[in-house]
Amino acid sequence: xxxxxxxxxxxxxxxxxxxxxxxxxxxxxxxxxxxxxxxxxxxxxxxxxxxxxxxxxxxxxxxxxxxxxxxxxxxxxxxxxxxxxxxxxxxxxxxxxxxxxxxxxxxxxxxxxxxxxxxxxxxxxxxxxxxxxxxxxxxxxxxxxxxxxxxxxxxxxxxxxxxxxxxxxxxxxxxxxxxxxxxxxxxxxxxxxxxxxxxxxxxxxxxxxxxxxxxxxxxxxxxxxxxxxxxxxxxxxxxxxxxxxxxxxxxxxxxxxxxxxxxxxxxx
Numbered sequence: 001x002x003x004x005x006x007x008x009x010x011x012x013x014x015x016x017x018x019x020x021x022x023x024x025x026x027x028x029x030x031x032x033x034x035x036x037x038x039x040x041x042x043x044x045x046x047x048x049x050x051x052x053x054x055x056x057x058x059x060x061x062x063x064x065x066x067x068x069x070x071x072x073x074x075x076x077x078x079x080x081x082x083x084x085x086x087x088x089x090x091x092x093x094x095x096x097x098x099x100x101x102x103x104x105x106x107x108x109x110x111x112x113x114x115x116x117x118x119x120x121x122x123x124x125x126x127x128x129x130x131x132x133x134x135x136x137x138x139x140x141x142x143x144x145x146x147x148x149x150x151x152x153x154x155x156x157x158x159x160x161x162x163x164x165x166x167x168x169x170x171x172x173x174x175x176x177x178x179x180x181x182x183x184x185x186x187x188x189x190x191x192x193x194x195x196x197x198x199x200x201x202x203x204x205x206x207x208x209x210x211x212x213x214x215x216x217x218x219x220x221x222x223x224x225x226x227x228x229x230x231x232x233x234x235x236x237x238x239x240x241x242x243x244x245x246x247x248x249x250x251x252x253x254x255x256x257x258x259x260x261x262x263x264x265x266x267x268x
Contacts, residue, residue, distance in 0.1 A: 098265030169259035
């Protein structure tokens with residue numbers, strides 16, 4: 001199956017995901033075609049044997065699986081431009097934040113199979129978290145295809161559409177929240193006398209190790225926290241300081257704010 005990627009304002013994340021497809025051999029480069037308005041982001045794919053063009057119509061005509069990697073406000077323009085070339089054989093996959101399945105289906109011919117996906121930045125290292133949801137004309141076959149294709153990028157889950165916006169707040173924006181926490185951890189160590197470069201390395205490894213343990217142990221976060229918090233020890237004193245600073249509420253508020261913003265983008 002040919003894969004088309006239509007890129008107007010290029011998504012760096014998605015180009016890195018496709019680059020991973022080529023590197024790990026999940027998709028032969030000869031089966032990928034990318035359309036973009038300029039050559040700025042295309043040479044790296046040409047070097048891998050990927051076909052490039054400036055014509056969206058051309059790549060849709062030559063493909064069945066089409067990834068739409070554009071900014072949300074460009075979705076109507078792009079889909080209006082290609083809708084005359086979309087057939088019942090096509091699967092249209094959108095990663096535009098906030099743009100609902102209903103909107104996508106209204107902009108495409110009746111019966112078009114539409115899927116929304118939302119990846120996050122670590123996909124470029126094959127350690128991402130992706131959530132997908134299928135439109136009214138897509139089903140288990142299309143879901144299975146996308147999971148198989150995107151599986152090498154990390155965790156791939158499926159769910160109802162309302163979860164997509166929450167996933168933006170939890171995982172898409174959540175990556176940046178973790179970076180803020182990592183920066184604060186390192187700054188705390190610097191305040192206590194540790195060299196900055198060393199503090200950053202240790203903070204990164206601490207978050208990496210904690211994440212792998214949380215993912216692979218099968219335990220709830222509270223269980224793992226309890227294993228570290230000995231009575232009267234250093235960790236419980238630190239957690240008390242976090243609670244006094246409203247850390248838990250602030251984190252929940254950040255996820256909520258990012259989720260609401262994703263919903264606003266869809267309404268606009």
